[in-house]
Amino acid sequence: MVPDSSRVDRGDVSLLINGLPIIHIELKKESAKDGFMQAYYQIQRYAEDGFFKGIYATTQIMVISNKVDTRYFARPSEDTAEAYARMKKFLFNWRTEDNQTVSDLFDFTRTVLRIPDAHELISQYTILVDDQKNQKFLMVLRPYQIHAIRKIRQKAAQHEGGFIWHATGSGKTITSFVATKLLAQNAIGVDRTVMVVDRTDLDAQTQDEFTKFASEYHTGQTTGNSVANTLIVGIKNQKQLARNLLSSKNNNTILVTTIQKLSAAMRSAQQESEEKGSNQFEKLRQEHIVFIVDEAHRAVSDEEMKRIKKILPNSTWFGLTGTPIFEQNKKQENGTFARTTSQQYGPLLHSYTTKNAMDDGAVLGFQVEYHSLISEEDQEGIVTQLNKGKLPDDVLQQEKLLPTELYEKDEHIRTMLQKIFNRRSVVKKFKVKNGFPTMSAILTTHSIAQAKHIYRILKEMKDNGTLLNGRQFDARHQLIDKDFPRVAITFSTNPDQLEKNEQDDELVEIMKEYAKQFDVSPYQDEKLYNQNINKRLARKEKQYQSEGQWLDFVIVVDRLLTGFDSPTIQTLYVDRELNYQKLLQAFSRTNRIYTGKDSGLIVSFRKPFTMKENVQNTFRLFSNENQNFDQLIPREYEEVKKEFIECSTLYKQSEADLSDNPNDLKTMIAQVSAYQKLEKSYKALRSYDQYEEDFEAFSEVVEQLPQYQGKTENVKTKIKEMIEDEEHPEEDFEKFLQEIAFSSQLNATHKDVVDSFYINQLLKAIQLNEAGAVEKFEKEIQQKDPQIQKMYHTLKDQLVNTTEEIDVAQLKETSIQNEIQRQLQKEAEEFGLSFDFLQSAMNEYQGDKKTIPYLTHLLDSMTLSKEEFEAKTGEKYRRRTKVLEERLQQNFEQLQKWKEEL
Template sequence: MDYLKYGIEVVVKKSEKRKFKLIDYKNIDKNTFFYLCEAEFKGNPKNSRPDITLFINGIPVVIIEAKATLKIDSHLEGISQIRRYEKFSPDLFRFVQFAISYGEEQLYTPTMPNWYKENIHLPAYYWRIRQKINGKKVVKDDIFYILNPSILLEIIRYFIFYRKDEYSKTKTLSKIIARYNQYFATKKAMKRIDEYLSGDSKNKGLIWHWQGSGKTYTMFFIANYFLDKYFSENPVIFFVVDRVDLERQSKEFYEAIQEKKFKTILKRIDSINKLYEVIKSIKMSELSNKVIVRGIYTTTIQKFQYERSKKEKDNNKEKDKDDEDLDLSKPIEEIIKKIEDKLKKEEKEGKIKGLKDLLIILAFIYLKHLKEKNPEEYKKHIENLKKLKDKDKKEEYLINLGNIKRKHILILIDEAHRTQYGILGGMRKITFPNAITFGFTGTPVFKNEKNTFTEFSYPEKGEFYLDVYFIGDSIKDKFTLPLTYQIVKEGDIKSEGIQITLDEEDIKEFIDEWIKRGEDINLFDRKKLPKYINKSKTILLNPKRIDKVAKYIVDRIEEDTENFKFKAMVVAVNRLGCVRFKKALDKYLKEKFGDEAEKWAEVVMTYHHNEEEKEIIEYMKKLKKERNSNDFNEINQIIREEFLNSENPKILIVTDMLLTGFDAPRLKVMYLDKPLYGHRLLQAIARTNRPYPDKEFGLIVDSVGLFKVLTETMALYNMLAEEEIREDFKNNLISSIDEIFQEFKLKLEMVKESLKNLKINDEDLSIDVNTLKTLTKNKDFNNNELKEKLDLIAFYAEDGKNARILKLIDDLKAVIKLYKALGSYPQKIFYIEDIELLSFIYAYLIKKLKPKKKSNRKFWEELISFIHNKMLVDDLTVIEEINLNPDDLDKILKENIGKREIKRAVANYYFILKNSILDKQHDPIYKEILERLERLRRDWIMKRIDDKIYLNAIKNLMELKNNYDKKIKGKSSIERIKESISTYIGENILKDQDIKLNLENTEKLITKMQNLNKLSKLQRKKFKKELSCALLEDLLKELKGKIKDEDAKKVAELSDNLVSEFILKEIWGENYENQ
């Protein structure tokens, strides 16, 4: 990759090196772009032939796999094919940087060599572009946009990287490529940078991207692009966060990205003194070209202190003397001299009290520089200072002299809605007034003095953000999930007179006081809490209320989490609420699920050494004993990791911690029992929106009554956005559980209607679900007609080309998922019979079309759990338990049976034969039978053959299969291998001659190495090569004189394939490569 980006360095003489570029990124027209269809690349066990390969200057850089666009999930087949190419031809992917799968959907994915043939999981994305049509924004798919020569070069240069996390246990190498939202945000940021450095006044921008959209990578893409483009200008880049743990994590994150130029100068500023050193170095670089300060730094906003903390100042015994040194009432020349004498000592001992003093000191250093280099300018500044009698004015003047004037400084601020609005943010801007600053957030704030839009954008000029990535876009792109919101109303919980939810007026006043006093209500003395905060906390902390809410949670949690496939979070009003919820949940979980459930709920919160609350003190004692540790920070970290990576805990109880920045994809349900407001409410509920297998959306269960607050919060955001964004927030942020229920009903009726009117090739395959619901209640119900139709539906859908059937199957799955996702919604019980029948239809079809699904126990358990009719369940379990008997087919062919029965036989015997050998298709004989079977099915559908010819051919294949079964029955694996190869060689190489191969060398080697567990990956690779040689030697020896020279070449090619696709799978299992 580095060769493609930066060229190859070659030693031309002993002391001379020259770099030869493979691609000219500046002069696009000097490159040669071309493509080849089905270009063949050397591989093992076989060569790779991508459908299309794109070349730049003769170097393959992109491959494209094209699949049937009407076939459901065909794009996923393309991705699988690409992953196989990476295994077969790893050297090709030293150059190919990404691939496109063009099928039902169009995806692009990064690629990398897979020399060890491991299962590498790389993401695949949609590429979408935004356009304005008739003044309205339109987003549409356009995968070919990235193949435009200039765009392609840019993506290769700036948007594809390897990543190796040295801090993880596995240290796995992976590859990243920008998503379209990251690319366009980066381009807009670079346009703002270029224009500013060319004279424009705008030097900031807001990147407003919803939670889970990859903001951290976007920050890297912008930083790296800026570094490379302006490298000769010695750029400086700061990644600014607001927590020390994030400072460390962000450095580790960026360090993992394998970009040498970037990594070499990446450092962490982990102290205030280090920040001061960097700032001083930058100032020195402004004064001398000999000082080069090019660098990338991670730091916290908290280090931009106006003054040191009181504790630090108290530790400085020479505080008064320091103040005297900066006494601006003294002559300027005298101050400069004293500063010069003491600066080194002060820096070494860390006595500079804050950024203000540092900038003043830097001002004096600058004045000294002017005195030597530009006396006239120096004299002008001294005269100006002398005119200023007010000390504050003098300080302001000096700070503006001492601050950093350079423009090639980039500041990237994460979670820009936090901690950027007070003195810390002010000091950052004073220190770097000409820097380029971009803020990143998913939830901007805009209240009183805290306004993300005015801080990072130009709302007065009509610009509220530089780039916005809508919630709806994020959901559509499957980076995040929609949220459903359910309000617990008074009466839903058996409260026995205890108030459960807060009154609307209480919530309103609570929030007003919260805004007025500051959001961290835990800082208030309990006795001095404002009226409405105190009242609300009293209601929410009532132990009897918490007990009732906890029981309500336990009663519904199994359904809400879909039998604990997903996890849950309880948000309590404060730390005492956390402890009380823990006690109540433990009690009811144990009652319902047994003793083991005591480990299911855990608390993560802040603990104080001087704790005064008795219940919290008692809990802390218990926790220390259980966890055998006195370090509560460590305990919190362990519980957090357990929640992310283990089965238990299943429930986290929190109040402030983990409500922001906590990424737990398995978290689906949040039981919200705390009044939250504005961006904090959005940040909290977004914890449940991360994608996870089978997770349709996040669920918020509100026992406080915040829905109106949430909608008002949305309204506030909407006022500052365009019409389309207002609609996006309204339509895509959340859907009430009632709206999801309405969506389910509409989808259900659509599916039922599709089934009722189903016809294929003029054949009536209609299924009336409403009629069936009545019939299935009858004890004498016979479902043969239903199964006949389903057999034929599956038969027509087998090749993935009947769009109508495939859409129907997809819709069946969608409606079942919606039903599951309704959780404990009471009205769902009225649709049990509909879902029972649709689940049977879906399961029956999937069982026919994808028989390997039977190995996924959870898949079938979940599906069958919806089906209560014993006959239907039995039909699913015995669907394949039919013997292959050619005599039965003889009877069908000889008897005068009806047309429908004939057609069912056509479908049925196809699936019976196919499914009987599907798991054995690595065997070349069975594989050949499957290929012939599929050709028969296609010929019948295309009406090239009639029913009798088809069934006669099926009968012949069944006999072939049965005869081969008898040959290998009871034989050892090595004997089966010899029998299979003998049969295959006899039929295909010797043209139907019988032969009995001995394969002496092959047998010896297999016997020696049958135990896979004793072999390392390197040993397996070596053994595979040895086995191919042994088999080839045996075959050529035993077939000597029986085959022609051209057949010998075929045997050589065949031996490698037989080893990889048959012998190794036979002795080690189908998935031996993944073991």
């Protein structure tokens, strides 16, 4: 029974372990309105009603399914809408060891929920994370992580090594940590476990991540520099690491370190053992020590590994990497040192490729534009001159002869920057909204000298007003940010260089310019400068999400192209040749999931035919030989353009078919499927710069997309009604139905948001009595909220009926602010709330988090008596917190629409 309600919450299935409900399963029909998500929303409602309290507080894993599609996830940290909104990104489908998706409910149950697999999922593959900010939450591993860990444990018991190939961004660090933890605590035949990480990662961010993962495990050891972490030792102090290696008491303690500190600790351990006259070091040498290397090639070279193996001959090594080295991309090593991943670590144990990650929706796909800034005629002339008067027929051979110096000239750099900062391109590549960029970009080039050269020319062009160029392509989306682009340059320095005898004068000047850009004190330390670049580019901290505090454009050589994670990076500009692991690692900076982002955008400015071949070779290599790599290769504009035309024809045919058979279910499903393919194709098409050249040819279809969407939504509603009312005996019906997406979360919809800045321009045009201005204005506001439309009509009438000079932007802002104040005042008076706290709560409210700031203060300020509250709301007084929270969420969501018009 739900407290203070006549409603009963009845869950579908609970699985008990030792008599306690641990796994909750919620089921829906295949035809459910939002698919498996309907089960998710029902669990969320149960949680908010208090279902998972008392005996059900022990629930840890949730399973949701509509029979044909099944997901599992860890129970959110709180029973609130905010916590469940965050969890939507972590609904996992199951994959077999060979990466076959298990969607069917009964197959999932036989595979995942059987004994002992269900027990292991809870006890071994679910971890408690502590962010050290009084926030703890459960994290359950994804299936590919579980398969990899099982393989590592199996091979470690057999004293055999190997490597794990998991795509960039798939959580290799967590996989490494959990594998290390389980080996350290439970493995038979393993004396010690050491996790080896790249020194840069350890210095920058990984230590904080380990502290989160490890906080709940206690083995009697501590680093002495973390709040609750007693599992990880030896991160900073090589002598402490040496003592722990020599102590027999610490063989179940996880050690996380770098190969450099490990080598030093070995020397220290041997020296300490010899000084004490003990045989501890000899005992250590005979132990079976398992090393798990996060980022297999960045963290440990084969030379370093062989050095440690000589000291520890019984050691076993496992490497994790997103970009393995094969024969095709092997390293150029001297002597007998390994050139490939398998030569260094052993056989491939488990793979989860970029294609698998794309299929799961864990990362986005890529779109690549290949540009040549040298005309065909000029290229042929240069090549002929350099090749003793001969011009190779093969364009790849021509490009091979082009010298690097050609791209270091001012002319090349200026042309490239003008192409990047063409206003029409900026709107798309930086996702301009309400006049400001919402995404960032990285430019990578071949050398530090070239990076500095580009930076200097960019600054010069920005200062003299020639950087931003070209006309606005779409009047509804314009760049009005006067400080755009906010630019930085960063490059890697030698990590072994502890002190610089001579400071780079040019870098000092760059750091001063950077600080001036954000009105902060100049940086004297290069490390702090680079760390601040990381934070402003990532935009993860609230202070760097404020207008003007983020970075728009960063110039790099190799730094930030591996391991750096920022979902707001949408575009990578490439002014160099890339191939194989470097290419995939660099591209992968752009394909993290983020709201409003459809794909990672890549723009190449050198040797287009060479780069196209490199991209194809890279994705062929890293797609795995058993998969169709063609699906993974980024498509060129002409291919996407052809697909859009075909989808447009297909949709028009589907409408004609539906007109002939309006009540035929399969025809209706075909119409919905055709629209969704058309919409997806359009989203891809419009991100290319070439699209603007063909806009007129596509305008007829593009302008009708909103109408197409409206028709499609009506058809979807009819499909749902027919499925719920009738039985369909066709054997292939379930598979046929899967062609379309019912869930609004999954379905592509056409929504072209009109900038506030553009509305201001239209109002100004109405004031100036420009021809067609009123008609344009009416068309643009017709999809807005009815109350907002009403306000705009009032403004329009006011401008039409006056000859006075009026500040249009100020008039609109005053109207909107007055409406917001009016609604807040009404709410405050109705419930006797503090107007100041209510206004502050509304100002700080974030729609994606769904929590009400200052809720406690608002409740304390409420002057309604118990009787007045119950009479006004029809709810019990003891539910006032929940009632007020829900009411304010609804009202604030409405007010957010008004704020978006400012």
